[in-house]
Amino acid sequence: MFAKVLIANRGEIARRIIRTCRRMGIATVAVYSDADEKALHVREADEAVRIGEPPVAKSYLNIEAILRAAEETGAEAIHPGYGLLSENAEFARAAVARGIKFIGPSAEAIAAMGSKVAARETVKRAGAPVVPGSEGAVADADEAARMAAEIGYPVMLKASYGGGGIGMQVVQSEEELRKAFASNSARAKAYFGNGEMFLEKRVQRPRHVEIQVLCDAHGQAVYLWERECSIQRRHQKVVEEAPSPFVDEALRQRMGEAALAICRAIGYENAGTLEFLVDEDKNFYFLEMNTRLQVEHPVTEMVTGLDLVEWQLRIAAGEPLGFRQGDIRRDGHAIECRVYAEDPEKMLPSPGTISRLVLPEGEGIRNDVGVESGSEITPYYDPMIGKLIAHGRDRAEAIQRMQQALDAYVLEGIRSNLPLLRAIVASDRFRAGDTTTDFLESWGKR
The missing domain is CATH 3.30.470.20 (ATP-grasp fold, B domain)
Known part of the structure; x- marks a missing residue:
């Protein structure tokens, strides 16, 4: 078992992980931004390392700062919690390359499920049912309109990458679809670095x-x-x-x-x-x-x-x-x-x-x-x-x-x-x- 684990997260989930680690006799390292300097998870961990300014891009999403904190404190493994970098294949790959265990699946498994389009294909090959939809990302609003006409309205317009409902919208008509496509694609690009969109049939009252x-x-x-x-x-x-x-x-x-x-x-x-x-x-x-x-x-x-x-x-x-x-x-x-x-x-x-x-x-x-x-x-x-x-x-x-x-x-x-x-x-x-x-x-x- 690991002797020391760094928790690449904050708040409630960081405290939750600390609780189990303490019970198992595992030392913990917290990371924190300037906004969280006095936070409970910082006080409860065995060690704590500042990783940057309050915005997440300058702290909790700063892969290099987190990996450096793990190396400096001698942490053998990193627990990502949920959200933030928890489903970032690059982070998992970078940790392993530095000799630090990533507490989660492999970078390849994360990537396989990170793209909703690729995940649909994997799921179909596994014999599990998927909602009828486009076979891949749709190139533009014109292609989306053609696909939606085949699938039948209402449809769900979704970002190929990301989650949390970002870039996702139910549309009832071609007019709504054309209005929604550009804005949802731009939002997905801003949040996830990829604006690809795909379509799924809207399952009624699921x-x-x-x-x-x-x-x-x-x-x-x-x-x-x-x-x-x-x-x-x-x-x-x-x-x-x-x-x-x-x-x-x-x-x-x-x-x-x-x-x-x-x-x-x-x-x-x-x-x-x-x-x-x-x-x-x-x-x-x-x-x-x-x-x-x-x-x-x-x-x-x-x-x-x-x-x-x-x-x-x-x-x-x-x-x-x-x-x-x-x-x-x-x-x-x-x-x-x-x-x-x-x-x-x-x-x-x-x-x-x-x-x-x-x-x-x-x-x-x-x-x-x-x-x-x-x-x-x-x-x-x-x-x-x-x-x-x-x-x-x-x-x-x-x-x-x-x-x-x-x-x-x-x-x-x-x-x-x-x-x-x-x-x-x-x-x-x-x-x-x-x-x-x-x-x-x-x-x-x-």
């Missing part, structure tokens, strides 16, 4: 269901059931749960086997997540693969009893999985709410200083946070304050515990989405498990 996988270097791979992640705003997840209230055992097995087939097709190692759209008839279609730890990994941990960060570390260190598919338990139900510093009506970031933060406690309640009373939420980074997770013997108990925890959550000094989260969890649609991806848009209309 659910967003993902499969968590673990794959070791010895040919053993398992799936850790599924997560329901359909409640989203601007393609960003807001509430997640495990298991899905919609998925039955037959569908669960089919999706799990499809996920592992895709992993085998690219020689995948470490933790990963296969995301699917599931229609009303329980047909499922590959959406994308996240070659990293997910924000919502705690709900899987709560129902399986497994520490996913621990298994990331063990797999990266060359250890085999110590269990098989039949050994994985599914205990009760877990729900996660993402708490954001944002205007609850406009759903826009609301930076400022947290004057008071009191986290809820109780049986089955877990808080993964990166801030405390007095912390400043800056405009430089994602405005997520933390994640509130509730576990119960069944879905009804998990909902009850989540509702009580949200009511007890105290966050003062800034605006937050707590009112929205409370309303979602109390809604009849959520309680009934009617959580399709149009939940927030259609809420109150049905």
Whole structure:
């Protein structure tokens, strides 16, 4: 096992990784920008290294500064967390070239899933279903219009590279498509360095269901059931749960086997997540693969009893999985709410200083946070304050515990989405498990 790990991230996920490393006896190195000099993850790590100015391009995306920090502190491995450089093949390749283990899949596996167009081809070869769409990137708006006419409206215009809903838009007509193509391509170019676009048929009222996988270097791979992640705003997840209230055992097995087939097709190692759209008839279609730890990994941990960060570390260190598919338990139900510093009506970031933060406690309640009373939420980074997770013997108990925890959550000094989260969890649609991806848009209309 590694003696020292550098964490190339910040906030909540950096603290989460430190927690597991400390339990395993692994020393940790934090990196920080000037804006995060007094942050909790910096104080909690065994060592901390400044890597630059607040903007991410000058700090948390500065590959050379991060690798130099690893070398100077003698870190044997780098954990990228999620977001930032976690799915950057260049970063993974550069770390390995410097003799530092990247805690995640190979650069080749990251690249194979980094292009959504290339990923579609890989998935089809693996025998897993994909949403009907263009066979490759479309050259311009004219070609996109021709393809859309063949596929049939509505269609989803998507960036070939990147994620998080950036460069993605549903279009209902050729006029909308032509208007959207240039702006979405430019946005994708700005964020991901590549403006390629492709088209997919819009699946009506789908659910967003993902499969968590673990794959070791010895040919053993398992799936850790599924997560329901359909409640989203601007393609960003807001509430997640495990298991899905919609998925039955037959569908669960089919999706799990499809996920592992895709992993085998690219020689995948470490933790990963296969995301699917599931229609009303329980047909499922590959959406994308996240070659990293997910924000919502705690709900899987709560129902399986497994520490996913621990298994990331063990797999990266060359250890085999110590269990098989039949050994994985599914205990009760877990729900996660993402708490954001944002205007609850406009759903826009609301930076400022947290004057008071009191986290809820109780049986089955877990808080993964990166801030405390007095912390400043800056405009430089994602405005997520933390994640509130509730576990119960069944879905009804998990909902009850989540509702009580949200009511007890105290966050003062800034605006937050707590009112929205409370309303979602109390809604009849959520309680009934009617959580399709149009939940927030259609809420109150049905």
